[in-house]
Amino acid sequence: MQTSSLSFAAKPSFLSTPIRVKSQYKQNTSSDTKIMATPKWAQKTVVLPAQKRGCHLVTPKIVKESEQDLSGFKCGLANFFLQHTSASLTINENYDTDVRHDTETFLNKIVPEGPSAPWKHTMEGPDDMPAHIKSSMFGCALTVPITDGRLNMGTWQGIWLCEHRDYATPRKIVVTLNGV
Amino acid sequence: MQTSSLSFAAKPSFLSTPIRVKSQYKQNTSSDTKIMATPKWAQKTVVLPAQKRGCHLVTPKIVKESEQDLSGFKCGLANFFLQHTSASLTINENYDTDVRHDTETFLNKIVPEGPSAPWKHTMEGPDDMPAHIKSSMFGCALTVPITDGRLNMGTWQGIWLCEHRDYATPRKIVVTLNGV
Amino acid sequence: MQTSSLSFAAKPSFLSTPIRVKSQYKQNTSSDTKIMATPKWAQKTVVLPAQKRGCHLVTPKIVKESEQDLSGFKCGLANFFLQHTSASLTINENYDTDVRHDTETFLNKIVPEGPSAPWKHTMEGPDDMPAHIKSSMFGCALTVPITDGRLNMGTWQGIWLCEHRDYATPRKIVVTLNGV
Numbered sequence: 001m002q003t004s005s006l007s008f009a010a011k012p013s014f015l016s017t018p019i020r021v022k023s024q025y026k027q028n029t030s031s032d033t034k035i036m037a038t039p040k041w042a043q044k045t046v047v048l049p050a051q052k053r054g055c056h057l058v059t060p061k062i063v064k065e066s067e068q069d070l071s072g073f074k075c076g077l078a079n080f081f082l083q084h085t086s087a088s089l090t091i092n093e094n095y096d097t098d099v100r101h102d103t104e105t106f107l108n109k110i111v112p113e114g115p116s117a118p119w120k121h122t123m124e125g126p127d128d129m130p131a132h133i134k135s136s137m138f139g140c141a142l143t144v145p146i147t148d149g150r151l152n153m154g155t156w157q158g159i160w161l162c163e164h165r166d167y168a169t170p171r172k173i174v175v176t177l178n179g180v
Numbered sequence: 181m182q183t184s185s186l187s188f189a190a191k192p193s194f195l196s197t198p199i200r201v202k203s204q205y206k207q208n209t210s211s212d213t214k215i216m217a218t219p220k221w222a223q224k225t226v227v228l229p230a231q232k233r234g235c236h237l238v239t240p241k242i243v244k245e246s247e248q249d250l251s252g253f254k255c256g257l258a259n260f261f262l263q264h265t266s267a268s269l270t271i272n273e274n275y276d277t278d279v280r281h282d283t284e285t286f287l288n289k290i291v292p293e294g295p296s297a298p299w300k301h302t303m304e305g306p307d308d309m310p311a312h313i314k315s316s317m318f319g320c321a322l323t324v325p326i327t328d329g330r331l332n333m334g335t336w337q338g339i340w341l342c343e344h345r346d347y348a349t350p351r352k353i354v355v356t357l358n359g360v
Numbered sequence: 361m362q363t364s365s366l367s368f369a370a371k372p373s374f375l376s377t378p379i380r381v382k383s384q385y386k387q388n389t390s391s392d393t394k395i396m397a398t399p400k401w402a403q404k405t406v407v408l409p410a411q412k413r414g415c416h417l418v419t420p421k422i423v424k425e426s427e428q429d430l431s432g433f434k435c436g437l438a439n440f441f442l443q444h445t446s447a448s449l450t451i452n453e454n455y456d457t458d459v460r461h462d463t464e465t466f467l468n469k470i471v472p473e474g475p476s477a478p479w480k481h482t483m484e485g486p487d488d489m490p491a492h493i494k495s496s497m498f499g500c501a502l503t504v505p506i507t508d509g510r511l512n513m514g515t516w517q518g519i520w521l522c523e524h525r526d527y528a529t530p531r532k533i534v535v536t537l538n539g540v
Contacts, residue, residue, distance in 0.1 A: 006181050015537040025223040026243035039219050039399050041435045041540050052192045072519050077259055081505050083514030085453045092318040099312050105298055106313050118465055121458035132459050135468050136450040136498055138316050145261050145354045150323045154263030174505045174512050175254050180223050207404040219399050255403045257439055270496040273445045278481035279492050285478055286493050318496050323503050325407045325441050332534050334443030360401050
């Protein structure tokens with residue numbers, strides 16, 4: 001039996017700090033499998049066009065490609081997996097473009113590039129080794145909860161594709177949806 | 181058919197290095213679905229009270245809110261998703277408070293703040309843009325295995341909420357449990 | 361009903377940018393559960409032998425221990441969870457060993473170590489606190505899509521175990537597979 005959007009009263013707090021809890025979804029754990037929803041899976045590869053070096057808000061593009069599938073899930077998880085080692089996926093602010101600009105400034109400040117940089121791996125250009133490092137700093141994968149057919153991110157959260165190469169190529173993201 | 185806590189002998193090694201493997205859970209892949217456990221899902225939002233700037237061990241609080249649901253899973257995954265862009269979730273040492281203190285020292289050292297910082301995004305205070313950067317450095321989401329009804333973390337691992345704002349607000353974490 | 365390797369024509373683009381999409385897997389959302397595959401779970405702990413400080417490509421080792429289980433999944437997710445706080449798991453370039461070398465160079469440059477470092481937590485050696493910080497920078501967990509019985513990473517992607525301690529011990533990774 002599924003009970004969605006079920007609001008619980010706040011539970012007694014842990015230590016002295018109040019913690020509010022809202023249960024969004026809970027499946028009956030009854031052994032009667034006939035009345036339990038069978039989990040569904042959907043997977044596709046989304047190819048984003050080449051972007052210039054920097055941080056880009058891509059939530060609308062990714063959601064547009066996934067929303068038909070997303071709408072079929074009451075509760076679940078969406079995994080976004082970037083199949084590259086010189087770009088990254090991260091979740092950050094979705095409103096002010098200056099935040100993306102400043103993040104790119106930070107990445108370039110923290111990871112040296114050019115003749116004075118200490119890298120041995122230089123055969124693919126001066127921006128390549130810094131790109132690999134930035135990719136591991138921010139990561140190439142995200143897992144986001146699905147609630148009532150939508151990605152359950154915060155109001156100000158968005159998915160960023162951070163392109164770390166000067167001359168980028170299209171970037172592939174494997175989108176895997178799983179839930180009930 | 182479920183067979184839990186099944187210990188396998190070590191398999192032949194890859195190259196010359198020994199790798200030890202212990203199988204904790206393996207479902208029968210038989211097509212007879214009647215004897216396969218149907219996966220369950222549970223999802224709730226936990227609201228942690230405002231914490232002061234710095235790194236905080238929150239495993240007890242999060243587990244307390246999830247343990248009733250967790251106990252129903254023999255094998256699965258728990259996803260913790262922080263719905264904010266100026267704080268982060270990470271897994272690190274759960275014992276010595278100095279480790280949390282030193283990590284905050286590192287973050288403040290690596291991300292400049294104040295009048296000399298190069299940020300364009302300053303309208304929400306000098307600590308806001310650094311907070312966004314720190315959030316992407318450590319990330320806002322964790323996926324942890326569930327084994328025998330408990331989070332299967334290492335002995336010294338704990339979940340940290342890292343608060344990057346000076347004047348923080350309560351922080352929402354969507355907890356999604358999935359397994360059998 | 362399962363339809364695998366189904367190619368869709370490109371959908372109309374979002375804004376003016378073309379996005380190519382290939383659907384790899386889509387389950388019928390029919391309520392007739394008899395013809396839907398019941399999701400499977402497998403979980404094991406892989407123990408990698410002690411590695412020297414630095415970044416190591418471990419995809420072959422991990423895949424070797426998981427491939428028998430992996431082969432049973434048409435579509436799914438693989439979670440790799442390192443149960444330690446002084447090492448990390450990341451995905452990066454799988455070809456040139458210089459990339460791993462340079463990444464270690466970067467980590468040591470960015471996280472100070474030794475007498476001049478500002479750490480309070482020093483009782484476990486000068487490399488311990490830097491190791492904790494590096495662990496949170498790169499993270500201890502990865503979730504990778506499974507497609508047609510294999511990890512669906514990009515051509516140049518591999519899983520790295522980054523050992524941040526001078527005198528390392530064997531490292532445990534909980535591998536959790538879930539899919540249909």
